[in-house]
Amino acid sequence: MTTPAITDSHCHLDFPDFDGEHAALIERAAEAGVHRMVTICTRLRLEPQVRAIAEAHAPVFYAAGTHPMSAGDEPMATVDQLTEIARHPKCVGIGETGLDYHYTAETKATQQESLAIHIEAARQTGLPLVIHARDADDDMARILSEEHAAGPYTCVMHCFSSGRALAEAALGLGFYLSMSGIAAFPKSQELRDIFAAAPVDRILVETDSPYLAPPPKRGKRNEPAYTAHTARVGAEVFGLDYADFAAQTEANFNRLFVKAA
Template identity: 60%
Template sequence: MLVDSHCHLDFPDFAQERDAVIARAAAAGVGMMVTISTRVRRFDEIRAIAEAHDHVWCSVGTHPHNAGEEMEVTTEDLVRLSAHPKVVAIGEAGLDYFYDKAPRDAQAQGLRRHIAAARQTGLPLVIHSRDADDDMAAILKEETGKGAFPFVLHCFSSGAPLAEAGVKLGGYVSFSGILTFRKSTELRDIAARVPHERLLVETDAPYLAPMPHRGQRNEPAYVAHTAGVLAETLGLTAEAIARQTTANFLRLFSKVTPPAGYAA
C-alpha cells in the first residue's frame, strides 16, 4: 500500500470528478490520502471531503502565500479545529521567498503559531519551504529548543543542509514528482542520504505531476511513479519502498487509522 501524504483535493481542478480521482488512487494501490489545508477560512470544505471518504484525512492551517490574509488565526484556533477526528496534521505553513506573496514577517509569525499548535497537539506540522533554507533551519532549531514537535518538510526541493537539519531535529522529508524529473539529480542524491525511516512520498496534486505525466494535472494515483523513482534511487524494490514510506507515514501521522487488513 502507498500513501499520498500531501494533496489538495479541495482545489477547483478536482471539483468535477473528485470521487473518480479518489477511486483511481485506490485502484493504483494508494490506501490513504491527506488533503492539505491552505486557508483556515476554507477548513469546512477540507473537512467535508475527509468526512465523505473513509481513507481521506485532512489538516488545518494557513499556507505561507496566505499568511497575510489570516493573521487573525491563533494557535488556539488551530488546536481547537484539530480536535476533529479526521484532522491528522497542522499546516501547511512555512516560508516561501520565491513568490513572496505575503510579507515575510507574517509568514514567520504564522509558522511559529503553527509550530506551537503542533507542539500542543502532538500532530505533525506540514512545512512548506521554498528559497528560505537558512531562515527555515534557524526557526526550526530555535523552536525545537523550546520543546520538540513532529514535522515534515513537504515537497522537498531545497538544499542538502536543510534536509540534514530537519532530520537532525527529528523531522521527516517528503518527496514529490520533482524527484522524477530528468534534471533532479541533486535532489535524488539528497533523497539517497535521508535515513530510510524518515522518508515520505506525496503528489502535492494538482501540481508537479511526475514523469511520465509531467505537464498534466497531477492526482494521488501518480504517487506510485514518485515512489518508483525513490525505490530506484535507494536500490530498493517498489514493494519495499511502499512498506517503508507507509510505515513512516503512520508513525508520523499517528492519528490516522490504517485501513482494515493493513499489515506493516
C-alpha cells in the same frame, strides 16, 4: 498479485481542479495502490470545505493551516483555532505552514509569525507540522531548530526540494522529508542525491496535486494515483524493491501521522 499500498501524504482535493471528481479520483488512486491521502487546507476559512471532503470519503484525512504565501492576505491563525480544528477525528496534521521568499518575500515577518503559531499548535496537539519551504533555507533551518529546542514537535518537510543543509537540519531534529514529483524530474539528480543520503525511515511520498505531476504525466494535472510514479523513483533512489519501499514509506507515515494510522 496485489499492488503495494502507499499513501499520498499531501494533496489539495478542495482545489477547483477536482470539483465533482472526488469519488473517481479516489477510485483511480486505489487502483494504483494509493489507499490513503491527506488533503491539505491552505486557508483556514476554507477548512470546512476541506473537512467535508475528508468526512465524505473514508481514505481521505486532512491537515489545516495557513500557507505562507497566503499569510499576508489571510487573518492570522490563532493557537486556539488550530487546536480546536485538530480535535476532529480526521484532522491529522497542522499546516501547511512555513516560509516562501520566492514570490512573497515582502510578507517575511508575517510568515514567521504565522509559522510560530502553527508550531505551538503542533506542540500542543502532538500532530505533525506540515512545512512548505521555498527560497528560505537559512531562516527555515534556524526557526525550526530554535523552536524545537524550546519544546519538541514532529514535522514533515513537504515536497522537499531545498538544499542539503536544510535537509540535514530537518533530519537532525528527527523530522521527515517528503518526495514529490519534483524528485522524479530528469533534471533533479542533485535532489535525488540529497534523498539518497537520508535515512529511509524518514521518507514520505506525496503528489502536491494538482501540481507537479511526475513523469510520465509531467505537464498534466497531477492527482493522488500518480504518487505511485514518484514512489517507483523513490525505490530506485534507495535501491529497494518497489514493495519494500512502499512498505517502508507506509511505516514512516503511520509513525508520523499517528491519527491516520
